[in-house]
Amino acid sequence: MPLGDDLDDGLDYEVQVSDSENAVEFENELETESQKRSRTNSDVGETGSDRPQSKRQKKLAKSKLHQKKVEKVEHEKEQKKQLPKSSPERIVEYFATLVRERNPNLSALELEEQYFKKTDFISTERYEKDRELDNFQDFVNSFSKSPRAVVLSASNIRVADVFRSLGGSQNAVKLFSKTKLKDDVARVDLLLKGSSGEETTSNKKAKKDKKKQSSIKYFVSTPARMSKILESTDVLFEGKEKLDIFLDASYLDPKTNTLFTSEDCTALFKVLRDFLQNKSSVKILLF
Secondary structure (H helix, E strand, O other): OEEOOOOOOOOOOOEEOOHHHHHHHHHHHHHHHHHHHHHHHHHHHHHOOOOOOOHHHHHHHHHHHHHHHHHHHHHHHHHHHHHHHOOHHHHHHHHHHHHHHHOOOOOHHHHHHHOOOHHHEOOOOOOOOOOOHHHHHHHHHHHOOOOEEEEEOOOHHHHHHHHHHOOHHHOEEEEOOOOOHHHHHHHHHHHHOOOOOOOOHHHHHHHHHHHHOOOOOEEEEOHHHHHHHHHHOOHHHOOOOOEEEEEOOOOOOOOOOOOOOOOOHHHHHHHHHHHHHHOOOEEEEEO
């Protein structure tokens, strides 16, 4: 690019500027603009949302997150407590969901065999009192018309609590892992089938004990222990009389697990199916 002479010496000069010099000048301009944009973006970042939160902001954020978690837990707890008060249709739907969750590899046809029916249940929606331990006896008296009843609870401690709420050894027997399985099986056999053979001293004592405990109606157990008892004896399946199965479903343990979300849920469903398939006139009720 030719440039005129700036010297007033009467001579005419032309200076040629090379393309490389033009390129350097253009690159310098680009670099300057890039630096400006970089500084501008940096300033925006420091004053915008990327700026570190203050301690107060962090505390507020944690507080809101904690509150949401608390609200979620309380909502889930309330849903668990409301389930026993639901209709048989709602309970069957919930059971079906649990069956699918625990058997992801089963086909639709195989799952169908695991599902429960509405007719397996008796609605307890009309019970208006709080479903607390103090009202357990009143609850079963309000709904149970059968001569015998099985009560299934989530833990050994809860079994003991329910056992006491039902009048203790005068009305109930507790079956759990704190006693030997063979002793629990023998106790169930004695109560429902009686003993046979010659009247030895021990046999007389057994008959006396049987007579003393003839008023026992409730067999309170964990699902796991009841499952093992059913594998050891068929006595609970015998007879044509009605049998009620009460599920201690309102109780939440310290981790807010229920009978259905505990480790015994699989055993629970197995026990229920065993009774429904092998015993006549069985109904399930949720406390």
